[in-house]
Amino acid sequence: MKKLLIPAGALLLSNLVFGQASTTENYVQTKTYLDYNGTTPTKTSETVQYFDGLGRPKQIVNVKASPLGRDVVTHIEYDQFGRQVKDYLPVPQGNTLNGAIIPNPLSNAAGTPYGPEKIYSEKILENSPLDRIQQQIQVGNDWSNKPVKFEYAANIGNDAYKFVPTTIWENGATKTTLT
Template identity: 30%
Template sequence: MVSFKKIITSVTIGAVLICQHGAAQTNAPTIDTKAAAATAVVYKPSAYSGVTSVNYIRTWEPRQPYIFESDVISSSRLVTQVGHSSQYADGLGRPLQMVNWQSSPGQKDLITPSVYDPFGRETYKFIPYTATGIDGFLKTDPFGDQSTFYGTTYQTQQSAYTNEAIYYRKTVFEASPLNRISKSFAPGNNWAGTEGGAVERAVNTQYLLNAVSDSVRIWAITNNALTYNGGDASTNIPVSGNLYRAGQLYKSVTIDEHGNSVVEYKDNEKHVVLKKVQLAATPGSAHIGWLCTYYVYDDFGNLRFVIPPKAVQAMLVNGIWDLTAGNNVIIAELCFRYEYDGRRRMIAKKVPGAGWVYMIYDKRDRLVFTQDANMG
């Protein structure tokens, strides 16, 4: 092994090439569906002005053996011998532009520019593009070059992208100091281009509090000692007798571009106590029409029990919120269980359909012994 006087970090950029020879394509579309025109105003920042010197971090990746550092960073190296990338930063140390030297399939520079709003947020995230140059240096008009690449060069190669004009992701933040995301648009006319239109195709996030109609169950669990002999099936089983009152939980609703929702409820310690994924086209406000997963924690915040959707559905069918109903089949076959010692180390776990797995640690908190159900 050869040691350098300095550390040369590396970033690996991989490419996958799939080749077919003599294969016929079936069910291929006979026409290209062009992108619809964007309803949103296209955002394109101006070129950099007054650029004299910019801070950057350059990373080299040797692709063959070298003895000295000077051999690796030599400007005479070909991209097949040594690859390098340069991360340029603005005056505040924020990423300004990433230049991957000759990293495109045609061995051109691959550029990823960044831009920030007055609050320092990356509202627009521009997708990478292939530059015309091969020097690996900062590009002074990356946004104009990107527009030229995707608007002319790329559309010549891919006619289906004709009319595309939006080459960035768009994030809309709520008007508060919390800077929480309220909308997120994917790149393209059919996504970010729909902002402000009659039908917006975005991922929307709502930040609410739970209501009584949500019917979120309160689960309590004990912390009794285990027997470690496989007879712990009925030890530390959660019980639920009450519902959370209105306003006790943080409720976040994420609605994707197709109108499907994912709802999460968190307690005051930010533990997710219930996650609901929309199943029916018109679900109810509680559990009907949702895939519901409950997470049960002890007083120390350790995750002790996970009650998956099938277990929740079984209790709904039984008409009683009791995990032990039906001879403990729900617990044994559908639930995840975890146990901890006084130092919050996991000492036992059980996954659906399997027996207990016990764990023992030494004084340095290292796992030294594991016993599954077949070893009992």
């Protein structure tokens, strides 16, 4: 009986270890079945989202999502205060690792259709606990010198008006004035 259980157990454990995307990273693997042919799926969409030690997303891998069947990775990074100030475009990789984490996903950006373009939008935040956006710079080299600027101010003096309606009944008709 032991001669049968040990090889069968080793076979099952080897498939279990092979099925994991990573043994050292926190991740959530999602598989969506898009089409069925009878009882077997013919099209699937698989995504693996990796998290850092604080539970923040750090990388999203779309498994075999490019037209050539390669992984497409969205890199997520944070500044020293834990804010996400850069939003990267998804970068197709040179091959597929079947959902495993890509150590340096941005190194493949030059060989993609993006070319030498800037592949992230960035937010410039004010230095306060409110973290309000001061400027936002869009994706691409042409938008680097054309940021969208935000301004925050308080109302002073006559910036806000208060209208008080006054209604008078005269000869069966109403007359309303604003003061």
